[in-house]
Amino acid sequence: MTNILLDTIETPTHIPITRDSISDVLNLAADTIQNELDLGDRDGDLMNLLVNAAMTLLDDPFAGLEDVANRCYGEELKTVRGWIS
Secondary structure, eight states: OOOTTTSOOBOTTOOBOOHHHHHHHHHHHHHHHHHHTTOOHHHHHHHHHHHHHHHHHHHOTTOOHHHHIIIIISSOHHHHHHHHO
């Protein structure tokens, strides 16, 4: 079984998919959803948390949400939870 997180993937146009391109696409998707659905700040924060969690898991499949909070925001998870409560 192929692990797409570890193997190099190529698109039909043979352009390698990189970590940066994954980040760009996830952020574009989050921005598009937020703008098209006119989401508020809380929902936007959740979308950004999702993107950051995905990128953290790409680097470390065993990371937890506490790791995401620490690595991406320099905060404890309880602080990040306060932003979206």
